[in-house]
Amino acid sequence: MLDNILSILIFFPALAAVLGFIVNKESIRAYGVVVAIIEFSLALLLWFFFDNNVSGMQFMETIALVPTFGINYIVGVDGISLFIVILAAFFTMIGIASLGDTKDIKNMIITLLFLQMTMVGVFVALDAIVFYVFWELSLVPMLYIIGAWGGPLRIYASVKFFLYTFTGSLVMLVGMLFMAYFYYQATGQWSFAILDWYRLILPESFQLWLFVAFFFGFAIKVPMFPFHTWLPYAHGQAPTIGSVILAAILLKMGTYAFIRFSLPLFPDASTYFMFPIAILAIIMIIYTAMVAYAQKDIKQVVAYSSVSHMGVIILGTFALNVEGISGSIFLMIAHGVVSGALFFLVGVIYDRRHTKMMDQFGGLASVMPKFATIFGIMMMASVGLPLTINFVGEFLSLLGFYQQSHILTLLAGMAIIVGAIYMLSAYKKMFFGEVTIEENKNLPDVNKRELIALVPLVIITIWLGIYPKPLLGPINTSVEAVVQLMHEKSITEEAKQRIPNLDILINRTSAKEAN
Amino acid sequence: MLSPINVSIESLNLMTLAPMLIPIVGALLILVIDLFKSGQDKSMYVMLSLLILGIDFIFLLEAAGIFEKNGTVMGVFDVMLIDGLAILSQFIIVSASMLFIPLALTQKRFHEFSYPEFFALFLFMIAGFQFMVATDNLILIFVGLETASLALYTLIAMHNRDKSFEAAVKYFTMGALAAGFYSFGSMVFYALTGSIEINQIAAVLEANNFADIGFVLIGVVFMLASFGFKLSMVPFHTWTPDVYEGSSAALAGYMSIVPKIAAFVVAMRLFEFLIHSGVVWLEVILYIGVVVTMTMANIWALVQSDVKRMLAYSSISHAGFVMAAILIGTTQSNSALFLYWILFSFTNLGSFSMLWISRQKNLPAGQSSDHSYNKFAGLVKTSPVAASIMALFMLSLAGLPPFALFWGKMYMISSAVTGGYTVLALIMALNSAIAGYYYLKLIVYMFMKDPIINHSGNISMVNATLSLKTIIGIAAVGTIFAVLALNSLLEFVTAFVYNSGY
C-alpha cells in the first residue's frame, strides 16, 4: 500500500472521476466530497509516514514506459513537493465541499477530480516526460472550467491561458529533449529521469541555453513579468473555484519547477541569471502591486497581488541559499492558502451581489461583520503580518536574498509597503464608510458552506504563522541537499562562492533503502 | 540472334509479388461476382474486401519474417525490392485501408457504395500503392503511382456531388501535370546515368561524384515538384483542401494518410542519398519547404470555418512536419517518420470518422458546408460522449500528452535535436503551438458555446452504425493508450528502418 501510495494518490481521483459519470446528478456533490476527503486523508497518510530526516526522494516507484527512449514512470516525494501535494488535495476538498449551486455541477466536479490527478502528478513526477505530461494535461480541465463556467470574456481568457502556457512549455519540451540528448552523449543511453540528470555536469554555455529554454516554460506558468498578462484575464473570468485552484496550486507548478529543474540542473546558469531574474522579480513585485492598486475590480486586485507575491517567491528561489529557498517553498504554501482564501472571499461577495466592482460596495463591515473579520485576517496575512503564514515565507525569502544583494533586497522589500497600500485601500473601499447602495443594506453574512472552506484556512494561516516548524523541518532537510548538490555541481568560480557549501553528505536514497 | 529466356522460378522469388497480387486478384474477384450476380448488398463487398486485406496483411507478416531473417530481398528480375521501408509502409497502407473500408457501412445510403466497382477500384488502388513502395525502379513507381491515383480520382468522383466532381477534376488535372513532371524528372536521371533504378542512379552519380550537378538538380526539381504535389508541400498543395472538402469525410481521412506514406517512402529512397552525398541545395530547399509548408498550412487552417477544411490544412501541416524527417535523414528521424505516421493515422482517421459519423444526407439548412464549426456548437450538451471523443482526437492532433500524436511529435523533434537542427526543432515546436489554436477552436465550440443550430438530439450520430462506432472506438483506444504500445512499436520500427540501411 505504502509502496505505491503515490500512484494511488495520482490515479484515485481520475478513476473516481470516470466512475463519476455514472453517479446521479443529485448526489454527485456528496460523491465528490467523499472522494476528495479520501484523497486528502491519503495525502495526510503520506505525510504521516514521511521520514523527515531523509533529504532524498521517498515512496519512489519506477515503471518502465519506453525504456528504449529512456522514458519511465518514476514518482517520489521529498520535503519540497510533499506539502504542495497535500495542499492540492486539501484545496480540491474544500473547493468541492464549498461549491455553490453551479450549472451542470456534475461536469464541474468530474473536471475538478481530473484536475486533481494532474496537479498531484506534476508534483510527484520524477521523470521529465511524465512531469511534462501532467504539466500539459493540467491545462485541459482548467481550460474547461474557465471556458464553461466563466464570465463574459471566458472564451478569450481560457484560450489565451491555454495557448500562452502551451507555447511556453513546448519550448521547455525542446529543452528537455536537449537535456536527454546531452545525457545520451555523456552516458550512451537515453534517460529522462531527473535524478539521473542531477548527476550530469554540463559546460556553462549549454547550461545557459537550456536554462533559457526551461525558463520560458516556467516563467509563463508562474507567471513572471512580462509574461503575466494571461493571469488577470484567467482570474477575472474564471469561476471562484477555478481562481482558487489556479492561484493556490497551478501557479506553484512554475516556481516548484524552478527548484526541481533549473537550480539543480544548471547551478552556474542560475547564478549567471540570478540578477536579471531578480530584477524581473522586483518589477513583478512593485509594478504589479501598483497595477493592483489601480484596479476597480476586487478580484483583479487579488489576481495582481498574487503575481506580486510570486515575485517574492522567485526572489527567494534565486537566493540560492537554504534560507531563501526554504522560504520560497514555504511561501508557495502560504500564498496558496492566503490567495486561495482571498479568492474564496471574493466569490462569497460575488455570489451575493453578482458584481466584483469595489465601488458597488462600501460599509460592508457593519453589514457582514464575520465576513469582514475573515477578510481582514486574510488581508493582513497577505500583506505579510508577523504570526501569519505569509510572513514566515516572505521574511525568509528576503532574508535569503539579502545575502546576494543588499540594494535589490531593499527594493524588493518595498513589497511590504506597496502590498499594504493596495490591500488596505481595497479593504477601505469595500468595508469601511457608510453603506450607500440599497442592495448592500441587508446582505446575509457568510453561511455554513462558506465557513467550511474559510475557517480551516484561517486556522492554518494563524497556526503555521505561529508554528511553521512542521513544514520548515522537512523542507529544510531537502533544500539543504539541493543546495549542497548545486554547490558540488557548479563549475564557475562565481557559482561556487555564491552557492554556500554546507559540507553535508547528500543521501539520495529513498526511505526504503535507507532503513 | 535472341537466345531463349531461361529463368528459374526460385530466382524470381514471387513471394515478393504476393502482397500486391492479392488485392488485384480480390478486385477481379469482386468484378466477376458482380458479373454473375449483380446487385449484391454493399455489406458483402465490404466484408469481402476486408477479408482480402486480411490475407494481404498475413502475407505481409510473412514478408516481415523473411526480412527479419535475411534482410532485404530483391525479386522478379530485381524489380521488386522488399526492405524494411517497404514492409513498414505496406503495413500502414493495409491496416489503414482495413480501418477505412468498414466506414462504407453507413446509416444513410451513399451513392458510391452501391457499386461493386468502388471496392474493386479501392483494392486496385491499394495494389498501386504497394507497388509504389516496394520497388526502386522508376517505371514501377510510376505505374504504381498512376494506378493508385487514377483509381483514387474515380473514387472521389463516385461520391456523386457537384463538389466531388469538381474535386476529382482538379485533382486529376494537377495529377496529370505532376505525372508529367515525374516522367520528365526520371527522364533527366535516365539521361544522366542511363539507369532507372534509384540505387544504380545513386551509384553512378557518386562514381562521377556529381560531375554536372546542374542537370542533377534539374532532375531533382521535377521529382520534387511531383512528390511535392503528392505530399502537398506548399506551393503544390493547392488541391488538398478542395479535394478533401469535395470527397466524403471518410475518403478524405484515408487520403490524408495512405497516399502520403507511399509518397514519403519514395521520397525517402530518392532524396536521402542525394542529401547524404552532400547536395547542399536540396538540403536548403527542403528546409525552406518544410518550414513554409507547416507554418503556412497552420496559418491557413486558423482562418477556416469548416472543420473538414481545417483538418485538410492541418494534415498538410502534419505532412510538412514529417517531411523534416527526410531532411534530417538520420535513422532516428526515419523511424520517427514511421512512428509518427502510424500514430497519426489512428488519430486522423478517427477525427475524420467523427465527421463522417455526423454526416447528413444533404447539406443541413443554412449551412454552406457539411461540417461547419457551428454544427458542433454545444455538442457536449446534446451528446457528451461524441464531444469528448472528438475533443480527444483534437487534443491528440495538437500534440497534447499523453495522447498518441504527442509521442510522435516528441520523437520527431528529438530526432531534429540529435540531428543538429536546433532551430528547426524550435520551429516545429512552436508550430504545434499555432496549431493548438484551431484544434482548440473546435473544442471551444463543442464545450463552451451553446447550440447554434437547434439540432434534434444526436446530429453528431446520424450516420452511426455499429461498424463506424467500432472503428472510432479502435481509433480512440489507440489514441489514448498509444504510450503502452510505444516501446515495442519503436523497437520494431527502428529495427526495420535500420536494417534497410536508412
Add this chain to the structure above:
Amino acid sequence: MELFLYTALFAPLVGSLFAALFGASPRTKIAGIVPSILLGVSLISSTVLLVLVLITGHTVHVEMMTWMATGDLYIPFGFIVDQVSVTMMMVVTLVSTVVHVYAIGYMNHDKGFNRFFAWLSAFVFSMMVLVMSDNFAGLFIGWEGVGLCSWGLIGFWYHKESATWAANEAFIMNRIADLGMLIGIFLIYWNTGTLQYDGAFAAMPALTPETLTWIGIFLFIGAMGKSAQFPLHTWLADAMEGPTPVSALIHAATMVTAGVYLVVRSNELYSLIPHVGLFIASLGAFVAIFAASMALVNRDIKRVIAYSTLSQLGYMFVAAGLGAYWVALFHLMAHAFFKALLFLGAGNVMHAMDSELDPFKMGGLGKTMKGTMIMMTLASVALAGIYPLAGFFSKDLILEVAMIEHHYIIYSVLLFTAGLTAFYSFRIVALIFHGEERYKLFGFHPHEAYKFMLVAMSPLLFLAVIAGSFKMTYFEMVTYILPATEYHVHNPAIYWIMTIGTQIFVIISIYYAYKIYMSRDIKVPDGTSKMEKSFAYKLLINQYYIPYFYEECFVKPYRELSTLCWTKIDQKIVDASVDGIAKAFYATGENTRAMQSGNLSTMLKWMVAGTVALLSLAVVFGLAARYSGEIKVILSGLGV
C-alpha cells in the same frame, strides 16, 4: 517566576480573545470588565517581577518554543524580563489598566464597545511582546502587532472617512519604517549570525564601523516610524481620529515610545557609533521644537497634545542619542504618566462638549468640571517641568545631559522648547477651563465625567506628581544593564543658575499663556484677526504644509503612476504585444487565403510557378558550382 512572566504576557491576550467572542453581539459590560481585570492581573504580575528585579537584580529569561528554524537561522519565541523591559512592562500595564477602566465609561454608549476592548487588549499584548521579546524577530512581531492594532483603533469608527484614511496612513507610514527595520534585522543576521539580543550585541564590537553604522541607521529608521519622528511624523496628528483612550494609551504612553525603547535596548550598538547617536540627538532636538511650534496655534486640543507628545519624544531621543539611555527611559516613564493623564482629561472634556475639540468654543469649563480641571492643570504643570512634579526631574535632566555633553545648540533648542511647551499646555488649559463661557453660544451642556473614570485616572495623577522622587532608585536599578553615567553639573553655581533660570523661563511662559488666553475678549477665530493673516500662523496651522507636500508629491503621483501602469503599460504594451503576435498570424492567414482562389488554372499556375522557381534556383546553383573557380577569381578581383 516564569509563571508571572507568562501571566503578565498572556493575560491581555486572553482578555482580547474573550472580548472578541462578543465581537458580533451587542455591547455587554462584561466584555469590557473582564479584559480590565485580566490587565489588572497582568499589572500585578509585572509588579511582582519589578520587585524581584529591583531587589535581587536577577533577570528572568525564558524560551517558550521555536518559531523559525532553517539553514543557520534559528528564531525562538524567547522572552526576557530585565531592568529595561520591566520598566516598559510597568508603564504599559499600568497605563493600559487605567485606560481600560476609563474606557468602560468612555465607550459606554458606543455600539462597537466589545470590538473596542478586543482591539485594545490585543494592543497591550503585542506591546508586551514587543518589550519582552529577547530577539529582534520577536521585537518585530510586537512592532507589527501594535501597528495592526493601532490601525484597527484609529479606524475604529470606520464609517468616518477621515478615521479610516488616518488609519491607513498610519499603517502605511509605519510600514515604510518597518522596511528599514527589516533591513536592519537582515544586516544583523548576516553579520552576527543570530538575532538574539545577547548574541548579536556580543558579536557587534567585532564588526566594521560602517556595517555598524548601517545597522544603526536602519534600526533607527524603524524607530522613526513608530515614534513618528520627522519626516514620518504626519500620521501621529491624524491618528487623533481614534477614540481618546486610544490616543492616551497608544499615541502618548506606549506605542510611540517603542522607538525610544528600541534605541535604549540596542544601547550597546549605539554606544559603538556615537556619530549616529549625535544624529539621533539632533533630529530629536529638531523634532522637539518643530512639533512644539505647531502645537502653539493648533485649534484641536487632541492635536495639541499629540504635538506635545511628539516634542517630548524628541527630548527622549536627545537623551538616548547622547548616550543617556537611562534618562531617556526615565523621561519615557514619567511622560507616559502625565501625558496619558492629559489625554484622558481631554477625553472628559470631549465627552462634556459632545466631541467638540476646538478650545475656542469652550472656556470657563472649570466651574462644571473641577476634577478634570485639576488633573489637567497638574498634568500640564508636570509636563512643563515645574518643581517638584515628575516633568522637572526627567526633563531638566535631559537639559543637563545636553549641557554636560557640551552640545550647547541642542541645549538651547531644548530650553527654548521647554518654554514653548509650557506656553501651549497652558494655552489650552486656559482656553478650556478659564475665561468666558463661550460654549454657551454653541448651546453645549457640559457635565463632569463619571466618578469612577476620575478615580481611574487618579493613579496617573499620583504618579505624575511623585514619579520624580523615584529617580535615584530607578537609576540604581536600571544601570545594571545600561551605562551608568550620573549626570550632574559639578559646578553648583552653574547648576543653580540653570535650574532656576529654566524654572523662571517656564513660569513666565505660563504666565503669558494665561495672560493672553484668559482675557475676556477671546473670540472664536474667524480668520479675520491680524495674527491669523500672518504668514507664520498660516505656516504653523498648516503644519508647515508638509501634509500637502506629501499629498502632492507622493500620494497623487503614486495613484496616477499606478493607473498609468495599468491602462498604458500593462494593457497597451505588454498585453497588446502578446495579442499582437496572435493577431499577426491570423491576419496573415486572412490575407493569404486568397491564394486558394479555388480556380483550377490558378492552382496549375502555382504548381508551374513553384517548379520554375525551383528550376531557376537550381540553374543558378548549377552554374555557380560549375564556374565556382571563375567566381572566386572575380570576387577576389572585387576585393571581397
Add this chain to the structure above:
Amino acid sequence: MEIGLNHYLVLSTILFSIGLVGVMRRKNLLMLFFATEILLNSVNISFAAISHYYGDLTGQMFAFFVIAIAASEVAVGLGLLIVWHKKHNSIDLDTMSMMRG
C-alpha cells in the same frame, strides 16, 4: 549537319515548355488534357532518343509505359469531363470554383 541527341532533347524540352504554357493558359478542360498529353509525349521523345543513345531498351520501355498511362489518364479524364459537361453543359475551368479559401 546530322541530328544528334541534343537536338532531340532540345525538341522535347521545347515541347514540354509548350505543354506547360498550355496547362497554364488554357481555360477549356479539353484543351487542358491535350496540353498534358503534350507534356507526356515530349518526354517520350527524349526517352526514345536517350535509349537509342545508350543503346539499351529501358528508355523505350519507359516510353511505352508512359504511353499506356497517358491513355488510361485520358480515359478517366474524359469520363470526368463528360459527367461535368452533363451537369453544367460547359467545360470551362472558371465554372468550377465552388470551393475556395
